[in-house]
Amino acid sequence: MKIELTVTSDKGIALQEYLKENIGIPKSLLHELRMSKEVKVNDKIPVWTLPLQKGDILSIPFLKETITPSATQMEIDVLYEDEHLLIINKKAGIETHPSSEEDTASLSNGVAEYFVEQEILAKVRHIHRLDKNTSGTILFAKHALSGALLDREMTVRKIKRTYLALVEGLMDCSAGIVDKPIGKDRHHAARRRISSNGQKAVTHYKVWKRFPKEKLTLVELSLDTGRTHQIRVHMSSLGHPLYGDTLYGASVKQERHSLHAWKLTVPHPFKEDVITVEAPIPFDFGPRTLAALIGKL
Known part of the structure; x- marks a missing residue:
């Protein structure tokens, strides 16, 4: 199989540089493609150092x-x-x-x-x-x-991920941003913590629904950064750890913590389409008393 791409630049860039700079192919993969001798320009084996012309058709194999x-x-x-x-x-x-x-x-x-x-x-x-x-x-x-x-x-950060979390307590704010750096916890190998020397971490949250009887809040979250355990650490830092997440201070233990990667938006790498998919909220996401209700939201 192969992919065909049309050269859109009129700057006369060599094939090697065009694939690297305009398409984004890393050096290691470029070497493999070159050695394969299957890359073609206008259906011919190219000279990789010669400039391309606008409108040229590139054929790149799936190795x-x-x-x-x-x-x-x-x-x-x-x-x-x-x-x-x-x-x-x-x-x-x-x-x-x-x-x-x-x-x-x-x-x-x-x-x-x-x-x-x-x-x-x-x-x-x-x-x-x-x-x-x-x-x-x-x-x-x-x-x-x-x-x-x-x-x-x-x-x-062109690929966007949106999460849903069920957190302990009734959150006062309907929306907000957590901008707190995250680093390793030297006392616990599996944990992360808020640390002034840690990596920058930014989480946006928005309340979907509060459950007063259960003292839980359903929250939508998106990330500007992708640190290990970022949502878990940030929500815990607000005093609202994820339901079931005892590693970060939850009072109730269950087989899983209540975090679900609900939506994914991906600009297609070869087409002008943007793909958006949603994963249904699973039954084991939170307490059984809320499972049916949450699943319908």
Whole structure:
């Protein structure tokens, strides 16, 4: 398979520089593409140092790769798919990627089996990750070129992620911004904490609904940054830890914390479309007494 792109610049940039600067292909992948001798300009093998002309047609192959990690049979919930990318609704209780070569129970292992079944000869590339006990939308690339361009979109924050969280207590403010740096907790390897020496972290929140009887609040959140445990740390810092998140001060323990990657918006790397998908709120998101109500919001 291949992708065809039309040169839009009239600056006479060489093929090597055009693919790097205009398309965003990293140096390592450029080398692989060049060595493959399958890249073509106007259906001919190009001289990589010669300038391109506006209107030239570039043909870039999807390089065949060994499927990794190891494949594991697993039921996966596909929310969106085309030949370039895959968006999955992750269940809580499963890691995004394996923690070791012996670990074969992660979502990435399940996607590897899906690739085998679909005869997609590519490494499994998750463009972002979710904590083990966070459910919802997660984005995978289906070939190296797509992975490189989606990584670039993630780096410059073009890919937008919106979360829902059920937090302890009744929040007073209907909306707000938490701008507090986050660093590692030297007393607890698995925790993060607010730290003046930490990395900048900004979280926007908006209250959806308060539940006075249960003393819980349903909140929508979006991130300007993507720090480890960012939402969990920031909400806890406000005195409203996620329901079930005892690592960050919740008073009630459940099998998962109540955080769900509800919406994902992705500018398509090869088309002018913007893909937006929503993952239904799962039944195990919060207390059983609220599950049906939350699911209808």
